[in-house]
Amino acid sequence: MSPVARLRGRKPDWLSDPKVWRTEILAGLVVGLALIPEAISFSIIAGVAPAIGLFASFTMAVVISIVGGRRAMISAATGAVALVIAPLNREHGFGYLVAAVILAGVFQVVLGALGVARLMRFIPRSVMVGFVNSLAILIFMAQVPEMRNVPWAVYPLIIGGLALMVFFPKITTVIPAPLITIIILTVITVGAAIAVPTVGGKGALPSSLPVPGLPDVPFTLDTLTTIAPYAFAMALVGLMESLMTAKLVDDITDTHSNKTRESIGQGIANIVTGFFGGMGGCAMIGQTMINVKVSGARTRLSTFLAGAFLMVLCIVFGAVVSDIPMAALVAVMVMVSFATFDWHSIAPKTLKRMPAGEIAVMVITVACVVATHNLAIGVVVGSLTAMVIFTKRVAHLAEVTAVIDPDRTTVVYRVTGELFFASSNDLVGQFDYTGDPDKAIIDLSAAHVWDASSVAALDAIETKYAQRGKTVEITGLNDPSAHLHDKLSGELAAGH
Numbered sequence: 226m227s228p229v230a231r232l233r234g235r236k237p238d239w240l241s242d243p244k245v246w247r248t249e250i251l252a253g254l255v256v257g258l259a260l261i262p263e264a265i266s267f268s269i270i271a272g273v274a275p276a277i278g279l280f281a282s283f284t285m286a287v288v289i290s291i292v293g294g295r296r297a298m299i300s301a302a303t304g305a306v307a308l309v310i311a312p313l314n315r316e317h318g319f320g321y322l323v324a325a326v327i328l329a330g331v332f333q334v335v336l337g338a339l340g341v342a343r344l345m346r347f348i349p350r351s352v353m354v355g356f357v358n359s360l361a362i363l364i365f366m367a368q369v370p371e372m373r374n375v376p377w378a379v380y381p382l383i384i385g386g387l388a389l390m391v392f393f394p395k396i397t398t399v400i401p402a403p404l405i406t407i408i409i410l411t412v413i414t415v416g417a418a419i420a421v422p423t424v425g426g427k428g429a430l431p432s433s434l435p436v437p438g439l440p441d442v443p444f445t446l447d448t449l450t451t452i453a454p455y456a457f458a459m460a461l462v463g464l465m466e467s468l469m470t471a472k473l474v475d476d477i478t479d480t481h482s483n484k485t486r487e488s489i490g491q492g493i494a495n496i497v498t499g500f501f502g503g504m505g506g507c508a509m510i511g512q513t514m515i516n517v518k519v520s521g522a523r524t525r526l527s528t529f530l531a532g533a534f535l536m537v538l539c540i541v542f543g544a545v546v547s548d549i550p551m552a553a554l555v556a557v558m559v560m561v562s563f564a565t566f567d568w569h570s571i572a573p574k575t576l577k578r579m580p581a582g583e584i585a586v587m588v589i590t591v592a593c594v595v596a597t598h599n600l601a602i603g604v605v606v607g608s609l610t611a612m613v614i615f616t617k618r619v620a621h622l623a624e625v626t627a628v629i630d631p632d633r634t635t636v637v638y639r640v641t642g643e644l645f646f647a648s649s650n651d652l653v654g655q656f657d658y659t660g661d662p663d664k665a666i667i668d669l670s671a672a673h674v675w676d677a678s679s680v681a682a683l684d685a686i687e688t689k690y691a692q693r694g695k696t697v698e699i700t701g702l703n704d705p706s707a708h709l710h711d712k713l714s715g716e717l718a719a720g721h
Contacts, residue, residue, distance in 0.1 A: 245524065247399070252520035253530025255404045255557075256299055256512050260286075260535050261546060262554055263512070264302045265427040266367075271307040271504050272314045273322070275428030278302040279539055280435040281503030286532025288494040290525045294486030295471040297478070297522045299512040299531055300494060304367075305462050305599060306505050313455045320441035325452040325459065326505035327440065330495030332460035337488030345468050345484060351583040352607035354570045355590025356469055359603055361566035362595055364511045368555045368562075371422070378419050379552045382410055386556025401520040403557045410553040424554070425547025430539040435501040460492075463507035465601040467491050470508040474517055510600075514561045582614040616647050623648040623672065625655040635664045641671040644679035652682045658689045665690055670701030680713040 260282045268278030282301035289300040314322040372379065389409060390402040414421055442448050471482050495505045516522045516531065538546045569575055576584060590607030594600055623642035630636070638656065642648060656665070667686070674680060687697045702710055 246526075248521050249524055249526040250530060251401050251404060252516050252522035252527040254534050255401050255407070255520055256516050256527070256531035257534030257538055258407055258546070258549065259403075259512055259515055259554060259557060260299075260301055260509075260531065261430070261538065262424050262427050262551065263509070264535075265424075267302045267304050267307040268428070268504065270304060271311045271322070273319060273504055276431040277319075277502065277504050278307075279431055279535065280501060281498050281506050283532045283536045284435070284498040284501050284503050285494045285506045286528055286535070288497045289490055290529035290532070292486070292490035292493050293525075293528070294483035294488075294490055295474055295508075296480075296482070296525050297513075297517050297527055298467075298471055298474050298482075298487075298508055299516050299528055300467065300491065300506055300508050301512065301532075302504055302506040303463075303466070303509055305466055305601065306459055306507055308599065309459045309462055310455055310504065313452065317451060321448070321452055322504065323440040323499050323502060324442045324448065325456040326503065327496050327499035328449075328452055328456035329459040329463065329505060330492040330497075330499060332457055333464055333492030333495060334489050335492075336460065336464060337485055337490075337492060340485065341464060342468055342484030342488045345472060348469070348472075348604065348608055349586065349611040351586040352590050352604060352611060353469070353472065354567050355587040355607050356594070356600060356604055357473060357565060357567050358570065358587070359591040359594035360510050360600065361562045362591065363598065363600075364558055364565065365562040366595075368558050371551050371555045376419075376421055378414075379421050379550075382414070382419075382421065382550060382552035383556045383559070386410055386553055387560060390556065390560045398521075403515060403519055403560070406556060407549060407553045410556075411549050414550045414552075415548050419550075422551045423547060424549045424551065426551075430543040430547065431536075432540060432543070434536060434540070435503070437500045438502065440499070459505060462599070462601045463491055463495070463505070464488055465604055466510070467508035469600065469604060470510050470513055473510070474513060477517055478523060480523075510565070511558060511561055514565050515557065518564055519561060582611075582618070586611045586614065623652060625652070627657070629662065634662050635666060636661045637666045637668055639668045639671065643673055643675060644669075644682070645675040646678035649676075649679040649682040652679075653685050653689070656686055656689070658693055658695075661690075661695065663695050665695060665697050667697060667699045668701045669699060669706065670703075672701075672706075673703065674706035674709055676709075677713055680710055683710065684714055 261279065264278035264282040265275040266278075268275045271278070279302075285300045285302065289298075293300070310322050310325055313325055372383070386406045389406045393402040393405055413419070414423075467487060468484055471484060471487050475482050491507060498505055512531070516527055520527070570587065586607055589610050590603045592603075593606045594603030597603070623640065623644055626639050626641075628637045628639070636657075640652070644652065667683070674683075683699060687699075690697045699710070
């Protein structure tokens with residue numbers, strides 16, 4: 226292949242396909258619009274000016290579009306991060322918040338380099354389904370305040386917006402339905418002078434780009450010890466939400482993403498955001514679903530443009546954006562909530578076939594997320610619950626059967642299953658130490674020894690036979706089991 230051909234092969238899709246180019250630009254515009262009220266709301270949660278959240282969404286989206294590992298995923302200021310750092314801002318001031326954002330980014334780079342993304346393999350499918358469903362519920366719940374104590378005109382606007390997004394794609398998919406919905410509802414409310422809550426009512430939009438600078442804090446060990454716990458918590462929450470969202474997008478698009486690169490990229494984006502005075506952030510599931518599932522975006526261009534359009538809309542078209550009715554954005558997010566929820570997971574046929582433990586894990590994950598409004602807590606609790614259920618189930622899979630020779634000089638115990646700390650606890654009690662012949666053979670050809678607890682159990686069995694003047698022979702160990710047994714046997718008794 227010629228160098229020219231190789232270069233052509235590396236060109237992004239949006240450069241070679243006008244349809245992709247159009248899809249990415251329109252998707253970026255829709256997401257940029259949807260980011261504005263969300264960023265302002267999260268700024269309020271964190272206790273900072275609306276511009277701080279908007280600056281964070283701009284820098285996070287632009288930087289992650291370049292250094293991130295998951296194409297088309299949107300990163301910006303988020304509620305989870307706002308909840309973590311709000312106490313720090315309240316107790317110590319904005320300078321400490323910015324310093325914590327930078328340190329959180331450093332933590333994320335380090336954790337990413339250490340391979341924290343590989344831990345994603347330990348998150349069960351039932352937790353993933355619970356994550357998705359709880360996310361859909363949280364997205365919907367976040368819209369409820371916008372539907373309370375509002376003028377009656379808000380409700381027909383929301384219903385009309387939902388109808389547009391359902392039926393407009395049947396006419397054409399060239400322009401994303403959410404964008405059409407926002408434009409039409411804005412024209413109606415402005416043209417008819419309908420008094421309803423608007424984006425401008427959420428807070429003043431910035432009039433200029435952010436400028437870089439150092440956080441206004443003393444650079445001392447005391448400052449470091451103050452911000453470190455908040456920064457580490459933010460790093461963990463941000464990585465968990467970002468990696469879970471990346472995995473979800475992988476499934477939706479049937480493509481693979483580089484989770485390690487994404488972890489490091491999130492750190493770089495937060496470091497840059499901190500130096501530009503932003504409140505930090507991570508992947509946004511709602512806006513990502515608008516970008517990927519609703520608008521059909523698949524490349525980094527849509528992510529970059531989401532951040533770029535956000536600033537352009539605020540600085541250049543601030544007056545127009547301020548007139549967008551919140552009802553239009555509520556309708557978009559309600560539709561996103563509906564599309565995000567895994568309805569198949571709660572269908573009667575699915576529930577009948579699903580093991581009770583899997584259903585329990587899914588329900589616990591959803592309950593924890595909805596109760597705490599923290600996706601990270603739900604994922605951790607759900608994963609721990611799944612591990613406990615799995616351990617309990619596997620603990621009873623180790624079986625022992627005994628066969629005594631006709632001459633009654635030897636007994637052969639055949640052990641089947643996985644031997645680890647849970648199953649090996651019952652192993653010692655399944656041998657007849659007093660009634661058995663003088664020689665016992667333990668056949669482990671159908672078993673696997675996983676840990677020190679199992680080796681200790683085998684040692685205990687040998688000791689009990691030896692106390693009665695009988696011998697034990699262990700046979701059939703596979704290579705990993707034999708290596709572990711040879712290494713630890715006789716070294717685990719008290720005093721060693």
